[in-house]
Amino acid sequence: MRMFHDQLGGQRSSREYPFLSEGDFPPERDVSGQPARVGVFVCRCRPAIEGVVDVERLLAHAGEYPHVVYTADVGYGCFPEGLAAIKEAIADHDLNRVVVAGCSHRTHESLFQRTVREAGLNAYLVEMANIREHCAWVHPHEPEKATRKAIELVRMAVARASTLQPVHKSAVQLMRRALIIGGGVSGMTAALAIADAGFDVALVERSDALGGHLHNIHYVVEGYNPQRLLRDLVNRVRGHERIDVYTHTEVVEHTGYVGGYRAILRRRDGSEETISHGVTIVATGGQEARGTRYLLGQHPKVITQLELEEPLPIAWMRSLN
Ligand SMILES: Cc1cc2nc3c(=O)[nH]c(=O)nc-3n(C[C@H](O)[C@H](O)[C@H](O)COP(=O)(O)OP(=O)(O)OC[C@H]3O[C@@H](n4cnc5c(N)ncnc54)[C@H](O)[C@@H]3O)c2cc1C
Incomplete structure (x- = not known):
């Protein structure tokens, strides 16, 4: 290309x-x-x-x-x-x-x-x-x-x-590898799409596991099981021959231009690896907003949706669908 x-x-x-x-x-x-x-x-x-x-x-x-x-x-x-x-x-x-x-x-x-x-x-x-x-x-x-x-x-x-x-x-050769930062559902989905299209992927996740927020989602309106989706995505990503997964890893340096980038990945143990890649996708997600409004963190009965989902019985949630 x-x-x-x-x-x-x-x-x-x-x-x-x-x-x-x-x-x-x-x-x-x-x-x-x-x-x-x-x-x-x-x-x-x-x-x-x-x-x-x-x-x-x-x-x-x-x-x-x-x-x-x-x-x-x-x-x-x-x-x-x-x-x-x-x-x-x-x-x-x-x-x-x-x-x-x-x-x-x-x-x-x-x-x-x-x-x-x-x-x-x-x-x-x-x-x-x-x-x-x-x-x-x-x-x-x-x-x-x-x-x-x-x-x-x-x-x-x-x-x-x-x-x-x-x-x-001037015409330059594209580096046929993508760097994806963030191993949540977005990063994994992007990794699979790119890898299935025949390109190599380096998927970098700073925590110890792939999945991101999806780990905390147990129910969706549509009724399907998000945890099954999570397992399926992780298995497909882990098993894909074109995807290298780096957990416990962060990007500490990123240079270059579209088509020819270079990134330094640092693992939690301090070891580093330099990779070359043609594109970069940032899929680092977001965080649940907390703050102190509505007595959040000050009254035990005020909780966020994620905190609510955790203890809810699955059977009861399914009965709502
Ligand atoms: C309270 C709540 C309820 C929700 N309910 C639903 C629902 O019912 N149905 C539904 O479809 N969706 C729901 N969502 C949305 C869904 O969870 C998110 O859209 C989805 O999980 C986001 O995926 P993501 O990959 O974009 O981000 P995330 O899941 O946040 O993943 C980002 C990943 O990037 C990693 N990361 C971050 N920074 C770096 C870095 N510098 N280097 C390396 N890795 C990094 C993180 O560790 C994480 O693993 C909900 C979200 C929230 C917060």
Whole structure:
């Protein structure tokens, strides 16, 4: 299994450049050491943006920000004409950073990343300001304030864009083991699902036994026996060839990145073991709230549900179901 990991340590969506590889793009321009030359492209998205936000005022402000050497009204930035205008401007004005003021990066960032990459820039030298959802759509009756907000969003996007650095991806091998911290029902269930899918699992439990809170649950509304579930889960986990169970153990160090982590496990006797793993699941559960309200701990007749369950006769509980 392979995953993409960029050199800055962040993870990026696999939706980027769908069906395209680096070979489909022109050589990347080396912009290292060059002063930022930012182009700001504002969408009108008629009537969504221009019906509320004063696009001319926005463009006038954008032209005054440091590093901005070019501004343009691109109508619909995501249309072929808009994308072509952005690429042309990058070439004509030697732009090395791009700001698109339009809609949401969630829907359109990959499109603009691809566009700047097609123009010879690294795909991560583009920044978006969402003046549609964040301004026009949420403040339709306050155009003045929406415009001021759009001006601020673009100002911030320009500031961010001028510090952007190229990011290059590389393929790394995934470590085919999961570390699961906590051996309660959640940790055990996750361990079985992962192990059954063909991956190794290190299941770390700090107490002396698997099961967690389930040890204290004797009755459930549905009527089945939670203790039988517990026994079944523990047996399946203990017997699974892909699951290593570490009881009396805690994780004392955890480093790395998605796909390639390293953890140090310390047993109660002080001995340590280092393991490598590709993912980590934290399933450390919770604790029953106690406190002192309602005379809990102060009056013998005030108890918690767990304390109530313990002495209840099973036959009586079953009769309720
Ligand atoms: C009062 C009460 C009543 C409930 N009644 C019901 C019910 O009727 N029906 C129902 O379906 N559910 C019920 N539940 C919920 C059910 O018990 C829990 O949802 C379930 O047991 C939680 O499982 P878990 O694995 O997420 O957490 P837990 O069971 O809490 O397991 C977490 C495990 O992680 C371990 N751990 C914690 N920290 C670390 C660490 N740093 N390193 C290593 N190990 C660690 C703990 O020792 C523990 O074994 C009840 C819960 C409570 C509290």
